[in-house]
Amino acid sequence: MLKPDLLIVGAGPAGMSAAIVAARAGLKVVVVDEQPTPGGQIWRGVEANAGTSRGRALGAQYCSGLATVRAFRECGAVYWPSTRVWQIEPTLGTYVTGPGGTRVITPRLVLIATGAQERPAPLRGWTLAGVMTVGAAQILLKNPGSVPSEAVWIAGCGPLALLYAHQLVRMGGAVAGFLDTRPSTPLRESLRLAGRAVLRSSGELAKGASWYAELRHRAGRYVPGVVDLQALGTDRLEGVRYRTAAGRVEEIRTSLLLIHEGVLPELHTVRSLGCEIQWDAGQAAYRPVLNEWGECSHPDILIAGDAAGIGGAEAAVHRGRLSALRILQRLGKVAAEPGMTEENCRTALARALALRPFLDRVFRPRGEIFAPDDDTIVCRCEELRVRDLRAALAGSVGPNQLKAFTRAGMGPCQGRQCGLTVAALIAAAEGRQMSDVQPFRVRPPLKPVRLCDLAGLADEGLSS
Amino acid sequence: MFRLLEDDRGRMESTVTIEIDGYPVIARIGETVASALLREGASWSRTTPVSGARRAPYCMMGVCFECLMLVEGEGLVRACQTPVRDGLKVERQMGPRKVGPSC
Amino acid sequence: MFDCVVIGGGVVGSAIAYGLASHLDSVLMIDGRDSEPRAAQANFGLVWYQSKGVGMPAYQRLSRLAVEEWRSFSEEIEETGGIPIEFAGPGGLTFCLGDQELEARQTILSRLAGQMERTEIGMLSRHELERLYPGIRLGKDVTGGAFSALDGHVNPLRLLMALQQGFVNAGGTVHRGRRVDGIEVCGGQFRLHLKRSVVHAARVVIAAGEASRVLAEPLGMTLPFTLQRGQILVTERVGPVLPYPSDRIRQTAGGTIMIGGTKENVGRDTGTTANAAASLAARAIRVFPDLARVSAVRQWSGRRVITPDIAPIYERSSRFPGAYACICHSGVTLAAYHARGLAKRIAGYGSWDDVQKFSARRFDVQAA
Ligand SMILES: Cc1cc2nc3c(=O)[nH]c(=O)nc-3n(C[C@H](O)[C@@H](O)[C@H](O)COP(=O)(O)OP(=O)(O)OC[C@H]3O[C@@H](n4cnc5c(N)ncnc54)[C@H](O)[C@@H]3O)c2cc1C
Ligand SMILES: Cc1cc2nc3c(=O)[nH]c(=O)nc-3n(C[C@H](O)[C@H](O)[C@H](O)COP(=O)(O)OP(=O)(O)OC[C@H]3O[C@@H](n4cnc5c(N)ncnc54)[C@H](O)[C@@H]3O)c2cc1C
Numbered sequence: 031m032l033k034p035d036l037l038i039v040g041a042g043p044a045g046m047s048a049a050i051v052a053a054r055a056g057l058k059v060v061v062v063d064e065q066p067t068p069g070g071q072i073w074r075g076v077e078a079n080a081g082t083s084r085g086r087a088l089g090a091q092y093c094s095g096l097a098t099v100r101a102f103r104e105c106g107a108v109y110w111p112s113t114r115v116w117q118i119e120p121t122l123g124t125y126v127t128g129p130g131g132t133r134v135i136t137p138r139l140v141l142i143a144t145g146a147q148e149r150p151a152p153l154r155g156w157t158l159a160g161v162m163t164v165g166a167a168q169i170l171l172k173n174p175g176s177v178p179s180e181a182v183w184i185a186g187c188g189p190l191a192l193l194y195a196h197q198l199v200r201m202g203g204a205v206a207g208f209l210d211t212r213p214s215t216p217l218r219e220s221l222r223l224a225g226r227a228v229l230r231s232s233g234e235l236a237k238g239a240s241w242y243a244e245l246r247h248r249a250g251r252y253v254p255g256v257v258d259l260q261a262l263g264t265d266r267l268e269g270v271r272y273r274t275a276a277g278r279v280e281e282i283r284t285s286l287l288l289i290h291e292g293v294l295p296e297l298h299t300v301r302s303l304g305c306e307i308q309w310d311a312g313q314a315a316y317r318p319v320l321n322e323w324g325e326c327s328h329p330d331i332l333i334a335g336d337a338a339g340i341g342g343a344e345a346a347v348h349r350g351r352l353s354a355l356r357i358l359q360r361l362g363k364v365a366a367e368p369g370m371t372e373e374n375c376r377t378a379l380a381r382a383l384a385l386r387p388f389l390d391r392v393f394r395p396r397g398e399i400f401a402p403d404d405d406t407i408v409c410r411c412e413e414l415r416v417r418d419l420r421a422a423l424a425g426s427v428g429p430n431q432l433k434a435f436t437r438a439g440m441g442p443c444q445g446r447q448c449g450l451t452v453a454a455l456i457a458a459a460e461g462r463q464m465s466d467v468q469p470f471r472v473r474p475p476l477k478p479v480r481l482c483d484l485a486g487l488a489d490e491g492l493s494s
Numbered sequence: 495m496f497r498l499l500e501d502d503r504g505r506m507e508s509t510v511t512i513e514i515d516g517y518p519v520i521a522r523i524g525e526t527v528a529s530a531l532l533r534e535g536a537s538w539s540r541t542t543p544v545s546g547a548r549r550a551p552y553c554m555m556g557v558c559f560e561c562l563m564l565v566e567g568e569g570l571v572r573a574c575q576t577p578v579r580d581g582l583k584v585e586r587q588m589g590p591r592k593v594g595p596s597c
Numbered sequence: 598m599f600d601c602v603v604i605g606g607g608v609v610g611s612a613i614a615y616g617l618a619s620h621l622d623s624v625l626m627i628d629g630r631d632s633e634p635r636a637a638q639a640n641f642g643l644v645w646y647q648s649k650g651v652g653m654p655a656y657q658r659l660s661r662l663a664v665e666e667w668r669s670f671s672e673e674i675e676e677t678g679g680i681p682i683e684f685a686g687p688g689g690l691t692f693c694l695g696d697q698e699l700e701a702r703q704t705i706l707s708r709l710a711g712q713m714e715r716t717e718i719g720m721l722s723r724h725e726l727e728r729l730y731p732g733i734r735l736g737k738d739v740t741g742g743a744f745s746a747l748d749g750h751v752n753p754l755r756l757l758m759a760l761q762q763g764f765v766n767a768g769g770t771v772h773r774g775r776r777v778d779g780i781e782v783c784g785g786q787f788r789l790h791l792k793r794s795v796v797h798a799a800r801v802v803i804a805a806g807e808a809s810r811v812l813a814e815p816l817g818m819t820l821p822f823t824l825q826r827g828q829i830l831v832t833e834r835v836g837p838v839l840p841y842p843s844d845r846i847r848q849t850a851g852g853t854i855m856i857g858g859t860k861e862n863v864g865r866d867t868g869t870t871a872n873a874a875a876s877l878a879a880r881a882i883r884v885f886p887d888l889a890r891v892s893a894v895r896q897w898s899g900r901r902v903i904t905p906d907i908a909p910i911y912e913r914s915s916r917f918p919g920a921y922a923c924i925c926h927s928g929v930t931l932a933a934y935h936a937r938g939l940a941k942r943i944a945g946y947g948s949w950d951d952v953q954k955f956s957a958r959r960f961d962v963q964a965a
């Protein structure tokens with residue numbers, strides 16, 4: 031049984047940055063990540079891509095990850111790639127399965143740096159083969175370097191959709207059309223939110239604006255103000271029907287549609303431990319309740335990066351470092367790097383987060399996502415539609431019983447694709463705020479595990 | 495649905511052949527079964543055990559489980575989290591998976 | 598003012614309320630919050646009699662009566678509740694691994710046979726078991742098993758839904774997400790205090806699972822029990838391979854395989870442990886090695902209410918006529934009895950004599 035000082039789940043910007051600080055200070059650190067190489071979502075595959083034409087097309091922010099990945103590889107932390115964490119018990123006993131089989135780790139402290147997932151955006155027909163997320167397509171761009179075979183239709187809202195379109199075009203792909211589902215934001219309100227951040231982050235803003243400009247210019251079509259989308263087809267996607275705020279309805283033919291409605295913190299790990307969460311109205315998402323160090327309601331667990339609330343890669347780095355500093359403090363160590371102080375990290379974090387309220391406001395998801403029409407599938411695994419859930423709502427006492435009665439959230443994805451929508455349906459039906467509704471419980475395992483992998487624990491006596 | 499870009503690295507020497515439903519599929523070393531599948535004409539990965547509807551990889555990051563496929567020697571796994579290796583035999587999962595002496 | 602209020606909307610409260618609705622004019626069921634412990638949403642779904650009532654013939658007979666009634670009861674409830682409940686009663690098995698388990702099972706069977714004329718339970722050899730499961734191999738340690746022709750299984754969540762819907766369809770009223778904080782008696786009536794309201798009733802049935810004790814005590818009813826945690830593992834859906842349910846492993850109508858249940862004395866802890874998952878999985882593979890590569894997708898735990906002799910407690914207050922309490926393990930199995938025989942007697946029809954055997958006073962007698 032492995033007994034490190036610190037276990038970090040996730041080798042993205044947050045997890046790697048924390049590991050570097052902690053390991054250099056002399057802690058025994060283990061980092062586990064499901065991916066075969068370090069980098070997380072943003073820097074996926076950066077070791078292979080940096081320095082190639084693909085890396086250049088993916089951009090400078092992408093390639094900048096190489097330095098962190100290299101430092102991480104050399105920092106002395108034990109790194110288990112291709113290994114998934116499937117259960118963390120409240121006593122911190124952590125169960126992982128990977129190339130080395132199933133193992134137990136019992137660390138003194140745990141840092142959860144599991145990042146984000148894309149916001150489920152239920153629309154009619156979204157289960158058809160041919161509908162994918164923008165994030166999925168971007169993953170293919172990074173590894174193995176695939177682009178849609180034909181000019182692609184993208185529908186959605188959020189920086190990642192713009193970034194993907196930009197990267198795709200630079201790599202030689204083409205955008206057939208962009209259905210912008212971003213609700214129009216009163217300019218004055220957005221600017222007020224941005225405040226002085228606008229000045230300080232003018233570079234970022236200019237980059238975003240240029241992506242938009244490029245999109246309008248390079249995409250075959252750019253349709254603003256899309257409020258309703260429907261994927262058409264029987265066995266696979268054949269077309270898309272959309273409606274704009276102005277009431278215009280149009281149909282296009284396509285065999286591939288990429289959708290994206292922003293990202294959400296990965297909360298399964300945190301919630302399976304019973305850690306407290308709260309509704310963040312600004313981000314229209316639940317997030318864990320944390321103090322300024324990333325400590326949560328469980329005394330020995332910290333959370334950093336996008337899993338702590340969406341902040342982006344740079345904020346993830348600084349949150350990872352801050353959590354690591356706190357961990358050093360708690361275990362009686364000090365950071366090895368001279369500049370690695372709380373003050374510096376906080377300043378950098380504030381800078382990284384300066385533009386966030388503005389981004390959250392401008393890319394706030396449209397309300398329709400939370401109130402899909404009756405025919406829309408909510409739970410992809412169990413193929414439950416809004417209608418089924420609404421019907422069951424009246425006869426149940428709350429989210430957990432609703433789950434029990436309908437099986438929503440009981441399939442292999444374990445509620446990752448339906449949990450938020452179900453909570454929104456309950457809130458709407460009962461006239462309550464999202465902040466008053468708790469999503470249904472999360473049960474282990476965090477990811478499915480084969481019975482033989484479980485039984486392996488008993489065989490080896492590891493479980494006793 | 496997707497095609498590979500030529501870049502300054504990828505050539506034939508960095509490929510392997512896997513089998514999907516008995517047909518050979520050329521894949522790049524380091525990519526996943528799902529990403530190879532998505533270059534095939536029939537890019538769907540399974541039919542659901544509930545209604546039999548076809549599904550294809552959706553998120554590519556391991557959170558939707560639409561890419562569940564039967565990999566020889568392993569069971570039903572997420573194809574988007576399964577790296578290719580030469581000779582790997584993969585089957586589309588049709589409905590609920592079978593269990594028995596031969597599976 | 599209600600003829601009767603049932604406190605608790607688990608499978609026990611729902612079955613009783615459902616039954617009462619056909620005897621009384623106005624029945625109210627009050628069911629606590631979503632976060633309340635709910636054994637009815639955590640159980641294994643067996644309709645089971647083959648292991649019940651060793652040393653207590655009355656419980657053996659009660660369980661047998663219930664499983665026999667289940668066949669017609671399942672049809673009735675599907676019709677009145679309008680919800681398919683996936684009941685099947687093909688008979689059920691207890692697998693024995695190794696010779697010791699086989700001997701122990703044989704002993705139980707002969708004790709049960711000593712208490713009842715024809716138990717309809719018998720031992721099967723390994724070879725006979727193999728014939729019952731043509732699609733899957735048995736592990737090498739399987740030495741035999743017990744088979745009861747009367748046993749079966751049901752989807753316990755659908756059962757709960759159907760009971761509640763059947764109750765509503767029969768004119769019953771449900772208050773969901775509300776808790777009864779206390780019960781007062783005045784002038785032969787019961788006053789139930791809820792957060793912001795009071796409900797009046799001529800009769801009250803306490804069926805609040807592990808929360809029953811505190812409600813029943815002031816009404817002069819003592820309910821001795823301890824809590825036992827049970828953890829269950831469930832797999833992805835697979836094609837039909839297990840035609841019969843067994844005590845620790847069964848395939849649901851939807852195709853998932855349920856593997857249950859640990860028995861742990863850990864007080865009120867409702868956590869799940871990887872330890873338990875490991876031992877449940879290991880035993881399942883020892884019985885059916887072909888399940889090794891099937892994935893578990895969910896694990897949960899629930900708490901059983903365990904009375905000193907494991908049999909249910911049906912209590913009628915002698916101090917406050919009209920007050921009843923009902924707690925049990927095996928509330929799924931006994932649902933047919935609760936909805937029929939027991940509800941009828943609470944409504945005032947038929948004799949209470951045979952129910953009296955299940956009063957908690959039986960424990961005083963034993964102590965004396
Ligand atoms: C699909 C996708 C693509 C994105 N692309 C970009 C981009 O190009 N540019 C950008 O600025 N932002 C991008 N983002 C936003 C992203 O959240 C970044 O801001 C950044 O990656 C966050 O860093 P992090 O360290 O918090 O988490 P991540 O980088 O997401 O890293 C989390 C890591 O945890 C691992 N993990 C999670 N759960 C487990 C588990 N149970 N067991 C083992 N390992 C686990 C994951 O494999 C992952 O590597 C993307 C988000 C998504 C969802
Ligand atoms: C792991 C496990 C496996 C099992 N397997 C089987 C099996 O295979 N077959 C079988 O027959 N039995 C099985 N059982 C037992 C069965 O689940 C229980 O007998 C049955 O659920 C008990 O039902 P109940 O209604 O008494 O309790 P519960 O389901 O706990 O319901 C109590 C209800 O009372 C409500 N309540 C509590 N306090 C108040 C209050 N103050 N005011 C209003 N409402 C209140 C709660 O909200 C709850 O809904 C199993 C149990 C467990 C834990």
Ligand code: FES
Nearest residue numbers: 552554556559574
């Ligand atoms: S595509 Fe979503 S889990 Fe593989």
